Amino acid sequence: MAQNDQVDQLPPKGIRPPIIGPGQTLTTVTDRIAGVVLTKHTPIFWFAVVAFSVAIVGVLNTAIAYLLMRGTGIWGINIPVGWGFAIVNFVWWIGIGHAGTLISAILLLFKQTWRTSINRFAEAMTIFAVMQAGLFPLVHTGRPWLAAYWLFPIPNTMGVWPQFRSPLIWDVFAVSTYFTVSFLFWGIGLIPDFATLRDQAKSLVVRRIYGLFAMGWRGSARHWNRYETAYMLLAGLATPLVLSVHSVVSLDFAVSVVPGWHTTFFPPYFVAGAIFSGFAMVLILAIPFRALYGMQDFITLRHLQNCGKVMLATGMIVAYAYVLEMFMGWYSNEKYELAMVHNRLHGPYSGYYFMLVLCNIIIPQSLWFNRVRSSPLALFLVSCVIQCGMWLERFVIVVMSLQRDFLPSSWGMYWFTKWDIMTLLGTMGFFTLLFFMFIRFMPAISIFEIRTLLPQAKVKQ
Amino acid sequence: MTAEPIYGLLAEFDNPTDLVKAAKAAFGAGYRKMDAYTPYPLEEAAEAIGVHHNRVSLITLVGAMLGMCGGYSLQYWVSVIAYPVNAGGKPFHSWPSFIPVTFECAVLGASLAAVFGMLALNGLPQPYHPVFNAPNFTSASRDKFFLCIEAQDPNFSVVATKQFLQTYHPQLISEVPY
Numbered sequence: 001m002a003q004n005d006q007v008d009q010l011p012p013k014g015i016r017p018p019i020i021g022p023g024q025t026l027t028t029v030t031d032r033i034a035g036v037v038l039t040k041h042t043p044i045f046w047f048a049v050v051a052f053s054v055a056i057v058g059v060l061n062t063a064i065a066y067l068l069m070r071g072t073g074i075w076g077i078n079i080p081v082g083w084g085f086a087i088v089n090f091v092w093w094i095g096i097g098h099a100g101t102l103i104s105a106i107l108l109l110f111k112q113t114w115r116t117s118i119n120r121f122a123e124a125m126t127i128f129a130v131m132q133a134g135l136f137p138l139v140h141t142g143r144p145w146l147a148a149y150w151l152f153p154i155p156n157t158m159g160v161w162p163q164f165r166s167p168l169i170w171d172v173f174a175v176s177t178y179f180t181v182s183f184l185f186w187g188i189g190l191i192p193d194f195a196t197l198r199d200q201a202k203s204l205v206v207r208r209i210y211g212l213f214a215m216g217w218r219g220s221a222r223h224w225n226r227y228e229t230a231y232m233l234l235a236g237l238a239t240p241l242v243l244s245v246h247s248v249v250s251l252d253f254a255v256s257v258v259p260g261w262h263t264t265f266f267p268p269y270f271v272a273g274a275i276f277s278g279f280a281m282v283l284i285l286a287i288p289f290r291a292l293y294g295m296q297d298f299i300t301l302r303h304l305q306n307c308g309k310v311m312l313a314t315g316m317i318v319a320y321a322y323v324l325e326m327f328m329g330w331y332s333n334e335k336y337e338l339a340m341v342h343n344r345l346h347g348p349y350s351g352y353y354f355m356l357v358l359c360n361i362i363i364p365q366s367l368w369f370n371r372v373r374s375s376p377l378a379l380f381l382v383s384c385v386i387q388c389g390m391w392l393e394r395f396v397i398v399v400m401s402l403q404r405d406f407l408p409s410s411w412g413m414y415w416f417t418k419w420d421i422m423t424l425l426g427t428m429g430f431f432t433l434l435f436f437m438f439i440r441f442m443p444a445i446s447i448f449e450i451r452t453l454l455p456q457a458k459v460k461q
Numbered sequence: 462m463t464a465e466p467i468y469g470l471l472a473e474f475d476n477p478t479d480l481v482k483a484a485k486a487a488f489g490a491g492y493r494k495m496d497a498y499t500p501y502p503l504e505e506a507a508e509a510i511g512v513h514h515n516r517v518s519l520i521t522l523v524g525a526m527l528g529m530c531g532g533y534s535l536q537y538w539v540s541v542i543a544y545p546v547n548a549g550g551k552p553f554h555s556w557p558s559f560i561p562v563t564f565e566c567a568v569l570g571a572s573l574a575a576v577f578g579m580l581a582l583n584g585l586p587q588p589y590h591p592v593f594n595a596p597n598f599t600s601a602s603r604d605k606f607f608l609c610i611e612a613q614d615p616n617f618s619v620v621a622t623k624q625f626l627q628t629y630h631p632q633l634i635s636e637v638p639y
Contacts, residue, residue, distance in 0.1 A: 163548065165540070173532075180569060188579070221499065223583045248561055448501045457501060
């Protein structure tokens with residue numbers, strides 16, 4: 001770790017930090033990144049984190065087991081708030097997943113080479129976050145073993161089929177397609193790196209295992225040619241897909257007539273919020289990862305600064321959406337929409353709303369300063385705050401609109417229970433566990449793509 | 462020199478420039494059955510051995526079409542034929558609400574076609590390939606660049622081809638056994 005410490009020093013004013021640390025070659029890049037996986041000495045902190053997250057997964061299992069025994073009544077949901085933590089957490093997790101595809105696909109198409117260091121683990125983050133997200137709609141049905149034919153068009157003896165006019169079914173298709181495509185993208189990215197691990201592994205067993213996943217990849221130019229085409233096509237396909245996923249999620253709300261939900265600007269607002277929280281999660285994972293594994297040469301200050309800039313930009317879009325939410329309430333000149341605006345500012349959950357404004361609008365303004373964007377610690381803290389803010393945003397959207405709709409006689413409050421909290425914390429533990437398994441057993445930085453960034457990788461004329 | 466048949470001659474280079482130079486020359490000298498092996502995608506190497514186009518895009522388009530038609534037909538069949546439900550007086554064939562799922566199915570079909578089409582065209586998974594028998598070939602996934610002229614090429618001759626490759630100063634030339 002010590003030899004990389006100089007990298008974190010800011011270069012003189014006007015010069016941006018490099019994308020890749022000085023002095024790296026094809027050999028050092030390979031050995032450095034593959035070394036994390038092929039080492040015989042697993043760091044102690046890895047065991048500590050894994051043990052801790054396994055314990056939290058135990059909490060998750062308990063919460064789900066009890067849910068399956070007793071039903072969703074153990075949660076705080078009731079009429080009028082039938083969508084509680086489960087939907088809040090679903091939207092939150094799926095939003096976090098968006099940065100992975102944005103980094104791997106959209107930034108690839110825009111030829112942003114800095115994406116290369118962070119795309120692999122951002123994609124892994126996407127897959128793991130979508131897994132957590134998918135858990136919630138599944139268990140919130142109460143009887144997930146029946147959910148297969150509720151959610152998917154599966155032939156059954158009752159002859160019933162899903163309702164394709166409902167955004168909830170669009171959501172099933174959007175999220176499952178998103179998961180599959182992200183998994184494919186991640187998977188084909190890993191093939192050449194598995195081949196590297198196969199060729200570098202000392203032990204026969206390890207070589208065989210990685211060899212199995214490498215599928216006999218040998219780096220042939222003919223193969224690379226088709227591989228690059230497939231990779232670019234996937235990026236092109238994933239780009240509209242990623243924009244569609246959170247748009248469809250937002251339609252779950254916007255297609256209804258509930259005050260505060262029934263607006264046309266929900267899709268872009270949700271997508272911007274998703275990217276905002278996704279980049280925050282990338283930083284929450286990248287900053288400890290580069291420090292613990294000494295990867296400052298590959299994830300440099302430049303990457304952190306750029307993530308900070310993306311968060312600032314998307315955060316401003318989110319802030320604009322909050323203003324627009326208020327404006328639309330007023331402009332609709334409809335008493336229910338106006339009451340919704342009033343409820344946000346003065347209702348029983350106004351504390352949540354003001355916390356959300358603080359976390360998502362006010363604190364991220366610190367990202368205007370280069371000093372904040374260049375300090376891993378400050379970025380880490382701001383990212384954590386944004387993560388809380390984005391969770392609160394979904395809470396405000398889901399709970400506040402349902403809690404007071406058209407008839408004052410049906411107004412009510414939502415009180416979440418300890419089972420709600422346990423499920424939310426449990427998914428965080430599960431996510432951490434999956435992520436740490438990933439950085440131990442797979443190359444967390446794309447080795448073959450990092451090689452292309454090196455000056456000696458270019459053909460001289 | 463052995464009497465046993467060999468897969469080809471493998472020349473090792475330590476930088477991409479030398480590899481591309483040798484590959485271009487080999488293509489110019491009439492060799493066609495050859496391949497370059499590099500640790501990362503090197504467009505120039507593919508061009509040098511005469512690889513320009515591939516059919517991955519076409520397969521992806523077919524996948525997209527199949528996904529799109531399949532997704533739409535599924536919704537039409539479910540909503541109009543198998544299980545017509547009157548939802549808010551909307552027509553059974555309410556096509557605008559079928560668009561999101563159709564789009565997702567098209568993307569799914571295209572992505573599966575792109576990945577599996579690419580693997581199929583590449584002949585992967587392939588557990589065995591003779592080129593892995595060559596000494597030091599494990600560096601092809603690390604930091605070395607290889608050019609293999611295969612014995613099946615009509616112009617191939619162990620002695621002449623080796624002499625030809627020698628002129629491009631590879632670090633090593635080895636015969637690849639089957």
